[in-house]
Amino acid sequence: MLCIRERYSITVKIVIDAMGGDNAPHEIIKGAIESLSMKGFDMVLVGDEGLIKEELALYPDYDSSRVSILHASEVISNDESPVFALRRKKDSSTVKGISLVKGDLDSAFISAGSTGATLAGGLFIAGRLPGIDRPSLAVAIPAAKGGHFLLIDNGANVDCSVENLVQFAQMGSIYTECVFGTQSPKVGLVNNGAEAHKGCKLTKEAYEELQKLESINFTGNVEPRYLFSGQVDVAVCDGFVGNSILKCSEGLGMMIFSELKGTLRTGGILTKIGALLVKKKLYTLKSMFNYEEYGGAPFLGVNANIIKIHGSSKSSSVYHAVKQAQRMIENRIVEKISDKLTQNVQQTNN
Amino acid sequence: MLCIRERYSITVKIVIDAMGGDNAPHEIIKGAIESLSMKGFDMVLVGDEGLIKEELALYPDYDSSRVSILHASEVISNDESPVFALRRKKDSSTVKGISLVKGDLDSAFISAGSTGATLAGGLFIAGRLPGIDRPSLAVAIPAAKGGHFLLIDNGANVDCSVENLVQFAQMGSIYTECVFGTQSPKVGLVNNGAEAHKGCKLTKEAYEELQKLESINFTGNVEPRYLFSGQVDVAVCDGFVGNSILKCSEGLGMMIFSELKGTLRTGGILTKIGALLVKKKLYTLKSMFNYEEYGGAPFLGVNANIIKIHGSSKSSSVYHAVKQAQRMIENRIVEKISDKLTQNVQQTNN
Numbered sequence: 001m002l003c004i005r006e007r008y009s010i011t012v013k014i015v016i017d018a019m020g021g022d023n024a025p026h027e028i029i030k031g032a033i034e035s036l037s038m039k040g041f042d043m044v045l046v047g048d049e050g051l052i053k054e055e056l057a058l059y060p061d062y063d064s065s066r067v068s069i070l071h072a073s074e075v076i077s078n079d080e081s082p083v084f085a086l087r088r089k090k091d092s093s094t095v096k097g098i099s100l101v102k103g104d105l106d107s108a109f110i111s112a113g114s115t116g117a118t119l120a121g122g123l124f125i126a127g128r129l130p131g132i133d134r135p136s137l138a139v140a141i142p143a144a145k146g147g148h149f150l151l152i153d154n155g156a157n158v159d160c161s162v163e164n165l166v167q168f169a170q171m172g173s174i175y176t177e178c179v180f181g182t183q184s185p186k187v188g189l190v191n192n193g194a195e196a197h198k199g200c201k202l203t204k205e206a207y208e209e210l211q212k213l214e215s216i217n218f219t220g221n222v223e224p225r226y227l228f229s230g231q232v233d234v235a236v237c238d239g240f241v242g243n244s245i246l247k248c249s250e251g252l253g254m255m256i257f258s259e260l261k262g263t264l265r266t267g268g269i270l271t272k273i274g275a276l277l278v279k280k281k282l283y284t285l286k287s288m289f290n291y292e293e294y295g296g297a298p299f300l301g302v303n304a305n306i307i308k309i310h311g312s313s314k315s316s317s318v319y320h321a322v323k324q325a326q327r328m329i330e331n332r333i334v335e336k337i338s339d340k341l342t343q344n345v346q347q348t349n350n
Numbered sequence: 351m352l353c354i355r356e357r358y359s360i361t362v363k364i365v366i367d368a369m370g371g372d373n374a375p376h377e378i379i380k381g382a383i384e385s386l387s388m389k390g391f392d393m394v395l396v397g398d399e400g401l402i403k404e405e406l407a408l409y410p411d412y413d414s415s416r417v418s419i420l421h422a423s424e425v426i427s428n429d430e431s432p433v434f435a436l437r438r439k440k441d442s443s444t445v446k447g448i449s450l451v452k453g454d455l456d457s458a459f460i461s462a463g464s465t466g467a468t469l470a471g472g473l474f475i476a477g478r479l480p481g482i483d484r485p486s487l488a489v490a491i492p493a494a495k496g497g498h499f500l501l502i503d504n505g506a507n508v509d510c511s512v513e514n515l516v517q518f519a520q521m522g523s524i525y526t527e528c529v530f531g532t533q534s535p536k537v538g539l540v541n542n543g544a545e546a547h548k549g550c551k552l553t554k555e556a557y558e559e560l561q562k563l564e565s566i567n568f569t570g571n572v573e574p575r576y577l578f579s580g581q582v583d584v585a586v587c588d589g590f591v592g593n594s595i596l597k598c599s600e601g602l603g604m605m606i607f608s609e610l611k612g613t614l615r616t617g618g619i620l621t622k623i624g625a626l627l628v629k630k631k632l633y634t635l636k637s638m639f640n641y642e643e644y645g646g647a648p649f650l651g652v653n654a655n656i657i658k659i660h661g662s663s664k665s666s667s668v669y670h671a672v673k674q675a676q677r678m679i680e681n682r683i684v685e686k687i688s689d690k691l692t693q694n695v696q697q698t699n700n
Contacts, residue, residue: 192590200590201509249602252578275624277624278628
């Protein structure tokens with residue numbers, strides 16, 4: 001079946017920051033080339049033309065008609081002040097890449113580079129959508145039985161208002177419905193107790209407002225403990241708490257698998273034989289906790305499709321992010337968020 | 351070697367809420383009796399005398415000269431408003447138990463009952479220590495290689511000021527040094543980045559103040575990811591974030607072990623043989639994540655030794671909490687916190 005873009009011969013354009021991340025440009029371009037096995041889009045690689053060409057030479061058989069290069073002589077590093085770097089480095093892959101996708105909703109920008117610069121670029125170059133006070137970084141986190149939940153915000157906004165959380169809930173719901181195909185996603189407010197009266201000042205007030213929203217399926221408070229058993233599809237919180245949950249689960253997951261390895265290695269001969277026999281299954285389980293298979297973190301609420309992938313991303317993260325970018329474009333995420341949130345503004349004004 | 355209490359024949363008194371928690375009174379009293387294998391204290395069981403006597407009858411050989419019963423006809427449940435219940439149920443095990451240990455620093459109260467009521471009891475019956483604005487609930491969480499870190503606050507104070515965090519840091523440092531014997535414990539501020547300028551309004555300001563404190567070994571910001579690798583001994587945060595980290599790690603830990611079991615169970619015959627061979631090692635690893643072995647959560651900053659154990663506590667949690675209570679008494683935690691924090695008040699006044 002042809003997708004809408006193909007039916008109307010609209011060219012979907014995936015723009016990839018070839019210079020961002022610890023493994024750039026090699027792994028990024030490797031992933032970009034691997035993703036060409038998927039159809040329906042052209043690709044722009046942004047970065048140092050010489051370096052990109054050197055990398056591309058490693059893949060003599062790729063379909064060069066689908067790939068173009070946008071030269072950018074500068075790179076913004078993690079150590080730089082994002083806003084300052086954005087102003088100063090006009091010829092960076094971040095600035096040129098985001099400028100290319102700004103307002104063009106048939107395109108998407110993917111970067112493993114500085115998170116701060118990507119967010120600042122989204123905000124100042126692409127711009128906020130009407131009705132959005134604070135664009136938000138969301139991320140899908142693995143849960144039991146192969147499931148996952150969308151955590152929003154996961155670090156873009158560390159100090160939040162009630163209105164911010166309400167907007168995160170709406171954006172998270174739209175994204176989950178469109179990109180993961182979940183009908184009427186269950187939206188929970190991350191809180192330190194399930195009861196309505198529980199929480200800090202912010203969550204108590206946000207609970208009241210979320211309850212009034214008819215456009216989402218708000219299921220009340222969710223304790224972080226139950227996030228991993230799949231109690232909700234979307235978990236709403238401020239970026240400080242979201243970042244704590246994300247980092248805590250990454251850290252604990254790594255620690256458990258490392259201890260598991262150590263425990264099995266130090267056992268007797270029978271344990272070692274047993275460990276060899278279960279090895280494959282353990283790897284399957286470990287890959288379940290590979291967040292990157294769920295794609296990168298979409299930056300929602302700006303006038304562009306922007307996906308931030310992990311700084312340590314390898315080619316497979318790029319591949320999955322390209323898949324995710326296609327779904328975001330195909331499902332018109334930006335338009336849907338814009339329509340829904342503009343309605344809110346109009347209702348408030350009437 | 352005799353401990354100080356024994357040398358001077360001071361009777362240490364461990365007061366246990368026999369009615370609190372999902373498995374009370376059976377598991378609570380079982381744990382209390384098991385803990386009598388340790389020397390150096392007498393025990394008071396608070397609760398329904400008839401029920402307690404029935405349970406005690408199951409252990410015909412216990413040293414009854416060390417155990418007395420304080421009858422309490424009421425129990426405060428989790429569903430009640432803590433402060434209201436505390437006022438109304440004067441004959442509850444919580445009210446009578448805390449009243450018994452108030453100001454008597456050779457005693458400690460242990461409860462698996464309502465957290466809210468235990469905290470409110472600590473606050474309103476035992477009372478705050480001078481120099482403490484908000485008493486705080488701390489908890490030790492397992493980290494890599496058999497280590498652990500003390501998370502403070504883990505839910506008693508969901509909205510915090512900079513002063514609160516500074517006091518948590520001091521109390522956490524004293525507790526870790528005295529109870530775990532860690533020399534000059536590394537105190538970190540939980541934050542969404544390691545750099546000094548990172549964080550939300552609260553953590554940015556708290557960083558400045560913590561840096562000035564000479565009485566603790568402040569090592570800067572710590573990202574939740576590195577808590578589990580043992581980067582710090584004490585992790586300071588507001589109770590909302592602390593509770594999120596605690597619940598998140600409990601939930602993720604449970605989920606990983608359950609998935610591991612499922613993965614090994616659904617494998618082929620070789621995986622099943624392997625699973626049998628590594629089973630014992632996996633249980634060892636799982637028990638490493640048994641938070642209860644680290645004792646319960648001490649409520650620091652009140653004029654009494656109070657330990658809250660999990661609502662689902664079994665006998666072993668009670669045993670470990672009794673051990674922890676002895677260490678708290680022996681090491682004069684309450685006096686040390688009082689002395690240190692009073693100094694702060696005096697310095698501020700001069």
